Amino acid sequence: MIRNAAAALALPFRATPLVATITLVLTVFAGVAPASGAWLTMLLVDELTSGTASPGRAAFLAVAAALVGGLAIALLYLGGHLGEVVQQRVTLTVESRLFRRVATLPGLRYVEDPAFHDRLRLAEQAAQEAPGTISQFTQEVIRSVVLLVSFSGALLVVWPPMTLLLLASVVTAVFARLATARREAATEEAWVATDRRRLFYRALLTDVRAAKEIRLFGLGSLLHNRMIDSLATVSGARLAAARRGTLVQSALALLGAAVGGAGTVVVVLNVAAGRSSVGDLVLFLGAVAGVQTGLSGVVLQLGEAGRAVTLFGHYLDVIGTHDDLPEGTGTPSHNASIELRDVWFRYSEDGPWVLRGVNLTIPAGRAVGLAGVNGAGKSTLVKLLCRFYDPQRGTITWDGVDLRELDVDGLRARIGVVFQEFMAYDLTAAENIGIGQAARLDDRGAIEAAAELARVADTIRALPQGFDTVLSRTHADDDHPGVTLSGGQWQRVALARCLMRADAELMILDEPTSGLDAEGEHRVQETVRRHAEGRTRLLISHRMSSLRGADLIVTLAGGRIAEQGRHDELMDAGGEYARLFRLQADGYQDARVG
Numbered sequence: 001m002i003r004n005a006a007a008a009l010a011l012p013f014r015a016t017p018l019v020a021t022i023t024l025v026l027t028v029f030a031g032v033a034p035a036s037g038a039w040l041t042m043l044l045v046d047e048l049t050s051g052t053a054s055p056g057r058a059a060f061l062a063v064a065a066a067l068v069g070g071l072a073i074a075l076l077y078l079g080g081h082l083g084e085v086v087q088q089r090v091t092l093t094v095e096s097r098l099f100r101r102v103a104t105l106p107g108l109r110y111v112e113d114p115a116f117h118d119r120l121r122l123a124e125q126a127a128q129e130a131p132g133t134i135s136q137f138t139q140e141v142i143r144s145v146v147l148l149v150s151f152s153g154a155l156l157v158v159w160p161p162m163t164l165l166l167l168a169s170v171v172t173a174v175f176a177r178l179a180t181a182r183r184e185a186a187t188e189e190a191w192v193a194t195d196r197r198r199l200f201y202r203a204l205l206t207d208v209r210a211a212k213e214i215r216l217f218g219l220g221s222l223l224h225n226r227m228i229d230s231l232a233t234v235s236g237a238r239l240a241a242a243r244r245g246t247l248v249q250s251a252l253a254l255l256g257a258a259v260g261g262a263g264t265v266v267v268v269l270n271v272a273a274g275r276s277s278v279g280d281l282v283l284f285l286g287a288v289a290g291v292q293t294g295l296s297g298v299v300l301q302l303g304e305a306g307r308a309v310t311l312f313g314h315y316l317d318v319i320g321t322h323d324d325l326p327e328g329t330g331t332p333s334h335n336a337s338i339e340l341r342d343v344w345f346r347y348s349e350d351g352p353w354v355l356r357g358v359n360l361t362i363p364a365g366r367a368v369g370l371a372g373v374n375g376a377g378k379s380t381l382v383k384l385l386c387r388f389y390d391p392q393r394g395t396i397t398w399d400g401v402d403l404r405e406l407d408v409d410g411l412r413a414r415i416g417v418v419f420q421e422f423m424a425y426d427l428t429a430a431e432n433i434g435i436g437q438a439a440r441l442d443d444r445g446a447i448e449a450a451a452e453l454a455r456v457a458d459t460i461r462a463l464p465q466g467f468d469t470v471l472s473r474t475h476a477d478d479d480h481p482g483v484t485l486s487g488g489q490w491q492r493v494a495l496a497r498c499l500m501r502a503d504a505e506l507m508i509l510d511e512p513t514s515g516l517d518a519e520g521e522h523r524v525q526e527t528v529r530r531h532a533e534g535r536t537r538l539l540i541s542h543r544m545s546s547l548r549g550a551d552l553i554v555t556l557a558g559g560r561i562a563e564q565g566r567h568d569e570l571m572d573a574g575g576e577y578a579r580l581f582r583l584q585a586d587g588y589q590d591a592r593v594g
């Protein structure tokens, strides 16, 4: 808690040292002003009721009291504005640090972990709320501490026990508020998973990709009910926490009023008995009102700040998250010969093994076809080659060097991939292709050449704004009307994106032509074959005919390599490959086909 609060408090000074310091100084002045005003008013009342009042002195005191009052208000506004400046800078700093950490996580472990997403949501919430809440609270505390100290000094002069009584009620209120804040933060943490489901249903209801199924299967009410149920559960829990907090606050406010009232009676009796002056009474009333108002502000904000500080811990956790893969430093050679030795892999410690001792050589410059039933582990193997995870046992080497020893960005720069679940970005056609090599995002020649290779260039040129057409209906506007491509056209765009990496030594194509029409598939395969000649290729497909021309065909079954060889060898062997090949070939037999 203390570590979180210290880090949160240090943030404004890190984000904008000068403005934060000026704000701090102004805040101290703003705290001193009310007590100075009350003191001057006491002197004025005593002057007027002394019986020997000097008009010049009285007028001076009146002007001074008015000036101090005006200055206090001006300082309050100025401090408020500077506080806003600090808050904006801090928000920028924390958001930047948070998402830099997320953007630079090398592996997929955290991104696939729901607990990490929950922490990230809490961290983002804290990053947005905490700096403002905490810096406002800090200002309030400084102002109130100065106020409390200065008025306590004044109270000590009038009636010392009152100072102790007020301080005691302050300490009680502070502890009660902190306990409530902790409960509120715990509520937030406990319900974040439920809230995640609410957001999931909410996103589904508005997702254009889900819209067809939601309508056809009539899922609208179901999803809506689930979303509202999640919301009701979370808001019920929040209300319960808030209710307890309000009860405690009200009780404390009554206690404060009783203490103030009792003190006032004592001082009034003292004035009536002639032991204190009327000025003392004025100062006392001003002090009690000032301290109670100031403190109720602090105590109210204390709840918000306490909650923000607790949640801020998640922000510190996220930015302090260690890489999910150990860092390598080696540069991969240009010779992409790949070797898997007894590779075992599973997605979680208690999950089933997906790969169970895979041994495979992918020779440099050769094409290897990979086949296997659904769930055999083909895409998993691709993810290991891209080093999104490390195998639990065994090694994968690139030209003899373990992937763990290579710089991960350097390794990935040498690989061009069409993933089975490729992304369709809501960007222009040129950007959708160019991001395959971000450094050449503006190289229109290279982008068009890649589109030609993937045989999608003519389709794109025919769009309303050619390569500048936004491939999205969601993010289009009047000036940039968007279009929706067909599934096969998108697949060609993804292939063009992969082909942007003209110098990639390893090309991985995971079902790259499954959505293409028969002629398109044939042509694309021909073009890719010619273009990728001499590079190491891993081709995954359920269409056995696509793999036929590969230098080596491998089938995965039960997490192991079941067979490998050239097409003719595997057909002669009569194993799983031959069985699947014949099955698919039979599907094309028709007496009318010559």
Ligand SMILES: Nc1ncnc2c1ncn2[C@@H]1O[C@H](COP(=O)(O)OP(=O)(O)OP(=O)(O)O)[C@@H](O)[C@H]1O
Residues within 6 Å of the ligand: 112, 347, 354, 372, 373, 374, 375, 376, 377, 378, 379, 380, 381, 420
């Ligand atoms: N991110 C993940 N977390 C946990 N399990 C996963 C993950 N991705 C895949 N799996 C599991 O790993 C196994 C292999 O999946 P993989 O996607 O590698 O199969 P595949 O051979 O590519 O299948 P398909 O032919 O259907 O594309 C499956 O049982 C799947 O449920």
